[in-house]
Amino acid sequence: MKKFLLSLLLGLLNKFVISIVFNIASPIVFAFISKFSTGDWFKLLHNPLIDCIFGLLLVWFVASFVYKILLLRKNNRASNSDMFRFGGETIGPLSYKEVIWRIKGDRDHKGFVIQRSLYADTPAMCPKCRTELEEYKKILGSYKWKCIDCGFEKINKNNFYFEAGRAEKIARRDAENAWKLFKMQERDNY
Numbered sequence: 001m002k003k004f005l006l007s008l009l010l011g012l013l014n015k016f017v018i019s020i021v022f023n024i025a026s027p028i029v030f031a032f033i034s035k036f037s038t039g040d041w042f043k044l045l046h047n048p049l050i051d052c053i054f055g056l057l058l059v060w061f062v063a064s065f066v067y068k069i070l071l072l073r074k075n076n077r078a079s080n081s082d083m084f085r086f087g088g089e090t091i092g093p094l095s096y097k098e099v100i101w102r103i104k105g106d107r108d109h110k111g112f113v114i115q116r117s118l119y120a121d122t123p124a125m126c127p128k129c130r131t132e133l134e135e136y137k138k139i140l141g142s143y144k145w146k147c148i149d150c151g152f153e154k155i156n157k158n159n160f161y162f163e164a165g166r167a168e169k170i171a172r173r174d175a176e177n178a179w180k181l182f183k184m185q186e187r188d189n190y
Contacts, residue, residue, distance in 0.1 A: 026057060068141065088117060094171050098154055099124040099133060099145065101167040112182075115175045120167035122160045126152045135160050 030050060035041050088104040091113055102125065105118040123132045126147035133145040138155070145154045156163065
């Protein structure tokens with residue numbers, strides 16, 4: 001819970017400074033304009049058009065605040081402890097979200113992949129040169145994945161750990177389909 005609250009606070013400080021500044025600065029700017037044009041600090045602030053503008057700014061601020069809370073909760077759920085697995089052998093690469101994910105896991109005594117042991121190793125790799133990508137958080141809540149070798153860049157809405165969970169699901173589906181295909185071929189040979 002502390003991690004969520006800290007990330008929420010940092011997100012508010014980093015992401016919503018512009019909206020807070022606009023919401024606070026707008027009345028001040030209108031007050032100065034009112035003082036210089038009419039001689040009264042608050043004469044223009046009682047204009048219905050100005051009231052509508054302030055109302056829209058308030059709605060925009062509240063909507064962006066709620067969106068940021070939902071985004072932080074989603075990313076907090078995506079970075080749970082089972083995402084930080086290690087070990088196992090490399091099963092193979094998986095192309096997902098225009099990058100390459102190393103799928104790792106264990107095999108049984110016959111050499112077949114154990115589906116529940118599969119996971120996508122982070123960070124993802126560059127599709128051009130297979131170098132591990134770096135992740136940078138952008139101002140509006142998205143993430144920039146960048147290759148330090150060839151300069152490949154990709155903007156993604158979610159972080160590595162969230163997308164690794166999705167790549168893992170695709171890898172498990174592919175492993176299950178391969179297992180079903182093997183069983184059908186084995187049945188047909190008898």
